[in-house]
Amino acid sequence: xxxxxxxxxxxxxxxxxxxxxxxxxxxxxxxxxxxxxxxxxxxxxxxxxxxxxxxxxxxxxxxxxxxxxxxxxxxxxxxxxxxxxxxxxxxxxxxxxxxxxxxxxxxxxxxxxxxxxxxxxxxxxxxxxxxxxxxxxxxxxxxxxxxxxxxxxxxxxxxxxxxxxxxxxxxxxxxxxxxxxxxxxxxxxxxxxxxxxxxxxxx
Amino acid sequence: xxxxxxxxxxxxxxxxxxxxxxxxxxxxxxxxxxxxxxxxxxxxxxxxxxxxxxxxxxxxxxxxxxxxxxxxxxxxxxxxxxxxxxxxxxxxxxxxxxxxxxxxxxxxxxxxxxxxxxxxxxxxxxxxxxxxxxxxxxxxxxxxxxxxxxxxxxxxxxxxxxxxxxxxxxxxxxxxxxxxxxxxxxxxxxxxxxxxxxxxxxx
Numbered sequence: 001x002x003x004x005x006x007x008x009x010x011x012x013x014x015x016x017x018x019x020x021x022x023x024x025x026x027x028x029x030x031x032x033x034x035x036x037x038x039x040x041x042x043x044x045x046x047x048x049x050x051x052x053x054x055x056x057x058x059x060x061x062x063x064x065x066x067x068x069x070x071x072x073x074x075x076x077x078x079x080x081x082x083x084x085x086x087x088x089x090x091x092x093x094x095x096x097x098x099x100x101x102x103x104x105x106x107x108x109x110x111x112x113x114x115x116x117x118x119x120x121x122x123x124x125x126x127x128x129x130x131x132x133x134x135x136x137x138x139x140x141x142x143x144x145x146x147x148x149x150x151x152x153x154x155x156x157x158x159x160x161x162x163x164x165x166x167x168x169x170x171x172x173x174x175x176x177x178x179x180x181x182x183x184x185x186x187x188x189x190x191x192x193x194x195x196x197x198x199x200x201x202x203x
Numbered sequence: 204x205x206x207x208x209x210x211x212x213x214x215x216x217x218x219x220x221x222x223x224x225x226x227x228x229x230x231x232x233x234x235x236x237x238x239x240x241x242x243x244x245x246x247x248x249x250x251x252x253x254x255x256x257x258x259x260x261x262x263x264x265x266x267x268x269x270x271x272x273x274x275x276x277x278x279x280x281x282x283x284x285x286x287x288x289x290x291x292x293x294x295x296x297x298x299x300x301x302x303x304x305x306x307x308x309x310x311x312x313x314x315x316x317x318x319x320x321x322x323x324x325x326x327x328x329x330x331x332x333x334x335x336x337x338x339x340x341x342x343x344x345x346x347x348x349x350x351x352x353x354x355x356x357x358x359x360x361x362x363x364x365x366x367x368x369x370x371x372x373x374x375x376x377x378x379x380x381x382x383x384x385x386x387x388x389x390x391x392x393x394x395x396x397x398x399x400x401x402x403x404x405x406x
Contacts, residue, residue, distance in 0.1 A: 001297070001315075001316060001331055078309075081309040082301075082305075082309075085311050085312060085313070086309075086311065087311060094204070098285075102285075105308055105309070106281075106284040106285075106289075106308065106310075107309075107311075108288050108289065108290060108310075108311040109288060110288070110346060112204075113204060128204055128346065128347045128348075129346065129347040132346070135345065135346055135347075136346055138345065139342040139343065139345045139346045140342065142338065142341065142342045142345060143313060143331065143332065143335070143338055143339055143342045144331045144332040144338075145331075
C-alpha cells in the first residue's frame with residue numbers, strides 16, 4: 001500500500017513568499033529554501049522584513065489568496081489521487097496555505113502554524129516538530145505504507161532520503177549539485193512515469 | 204495542529220457488504236463489525252459465503268459502485284476539510300472503496316487490500332498491519348498532531364481510545380453498552396459541535 005508525499009510550493013503551487021515580494025515590491029522577500037537552506041534562518045529573515053515594512057497576516061494572506069496552483073497542477077493531483085493516497089508535506093503554514101488547498105480540492109496537508117498577535121502582526125511560528133518532513137515519512141512508514149516523495153529544494157532532502165523512493169521535482173542547479181544521489185524529474189509527465197513505475201515495483 | 208480520523212462505513216458511507224447482501228439477496232452477507240467484533244472471523248465468513256455463491260471481485264465492486272455516500276456526508280466532509288486535516292481510517296479495502304472515495308472528492312483513505320486471483324475471485328486479503336486503526340492514530344501522533352476520531356463499531360474502539368478525543372458515531376446499543384466510557388454522538392450536527400469544541404480546547 002502506497003502513499004505519495006508531495007512538497008507544496010514549487011510542486012503544486014508557486015512560492016507564496018515570492019508572491020508577497022511581487023505584490024509589495026519588497027525584493028528581500030524573494031528568498032526561498034532554494035537559496036537559504038536553513039529554514040529557521042529564512043523564516044526569521046522573512047518575519048523581520050515583514051515587521052520592518054509593517055506587513056501583517058492579512059497582507060501575506062492576500063498575497064496567497066491571489067495565487068493560483070501551477071499550470072496543470074490540479075490535473076496532475078486529480079490523476080495522482082486515483083493511483084495513490086496523497087499527503088502534501090510542506091514547510092508552509094496553515095494560515096497561508098488554506099486558500100490554495102481549497103483550489104486543489106482539499107488534499108491532506110501536513111505543515112506548520114503561525115503565531116499571530118492581537119494586532120494582526122506575525123509574532124512567530126510553530127514548527128510542528130524538528131525535521132518535520134522526515135517525520136511525516138516515518139509516520140506513514142509506521143502505518144506500513146510504502147512512501148514515494150518529491151520536492152524541489154533543500155528542506156525536502158530528509159523526506160526524499162527517508163522515503164522508499166524520492167525524486168527532486170524541477171530542482172535548481174545548486175540543489176541538484178549538492179545532492180547528486182537524489183534523481184531529478186522535470187514536469188508532471190516525468191513525475192507520473194516514475195510514480196507509476198514505483199507503484200508497479202511495490203505492488 | 205489537529206487531524207480528524209473518521210471511520211468510513213457507517214460514518215460517511217453505508218456498509219458496503221450490506222449493499223452486496225441486498226443486491227444478491229444473500230442474507231449471510233449482512234453481518235458487519237457491529238455484530239461480529241472479530242474482524243478476521245467476519246472477513247473469513249464473508250469470503251467463504253462469496254466463494255459458495257461464486258461471487259468475485261466484480262460483483263462486490265458493482266455493489267460498491269451502486270452505493271452513494273450517506274445523506275449530508277459530503278456536506279459534512281467538505282465542512283470538516285475547512286476546520287481539520289482529515290484522514291479516513293477504515294477496515295475496508297481499496298478495491299471496494301475507491302468509487303465511494305471518488306464521490307467524496309478523494310479524501311485520504313487508510314485501509315487494506317484484497318488479494319484477487321487470476322480468475323477474478325477474492326483469494327484473501329492483506330491487512331495493512333495488526334491493530335491498524337490504533338496505529339494510524341499513533342502515526343499521526345508521531346507527527347505531533349492532536350487526533351480526534353470517530354467511528355460506529357467495535358473495530359473503532361482502539362482508535363477511539365488512542366485518540367486525544369474519541370466518540371462513537373451513531374453506534375448501536377450493544378457497542379455503547381460494551382464500551383460505556385466512550386461518549387456517543389448522533390448525527391453530523393452533534394459531531395460538528397464536539398469537533399469544534401475539541402479544536403478550541405487544543406488550540
